[in-house]
Amino acid sequence: MTSCAKAILCLGGVLLSVAAQAAPDDRAMGIYLEAGTTPQSGRSTDSLTLGLTRPFGANYPLWGGDVSFYWDAxxxxxxxPKPHGNDNDNYAQIGAIANVRYRFGEGGSPWFLDAGxxxxxxxxxYRTPDREFSTAFQFTEVIGAxxxxxxxxxxxxxxxxxxxxxxRIKEPNPGENFVRVRYLYRY
Structure with missing residues (x-):
């Protein structure tokens, strides 16, 4: 098991113990586990993510729905895959995202859209056979449903x-895209 995987599992245990002590609420914090992969054919970068969400600001009615905001750390x-050879390389990443959520049905629907x-x-x-990042810092954008x-x-x-x-802070800047599935528990 890699040190990154051990750190994620350890952090997950701590966060779950905190989550077990609090009651869930629609505007409560959340803990999540997310798995993803790159959609390119011929190679695959896989990811496993552990994170926390925290709502901020007031909700606003908009177009028959409800708009809310949350932080994601x-x-x-x-x-x-490594650039040369048949081995794989492991990368650890830490990040934060400011998100906006649109909930349908004046906020009463279980369905939502996210962007951040x-x-x-x-x-x-990050280096693979067909991509090479020139900086360790990356911006990230996300959309979801x-x-x-x-x-x-x-x-x-x-x-x-x-x-x-x-x-485009520095070249090369090929970027990387992931499709991810997330399970979140609010506490």
């Missing part, structure tokens, strides 16, 4: 598309 591990923008830092430069369920909407599943690039 996460620790992620990537596993990607943030920044991340990786432990070393999902639904809540449970007596107090404490469970949440979503599908998210996430892009990473350095915003």
């Amino acid at each position: 996460f620790l992620s591990g990537w596993r990607a 923008i943030g920044g991340t830092v990786m432990d070393h430069l 999902g639904l809540n369920f449970g007596a107090q909407r404490e469970h949440e599943v979503s599908v998210r598309f996430q892009h990473f690039s350095n915003g």
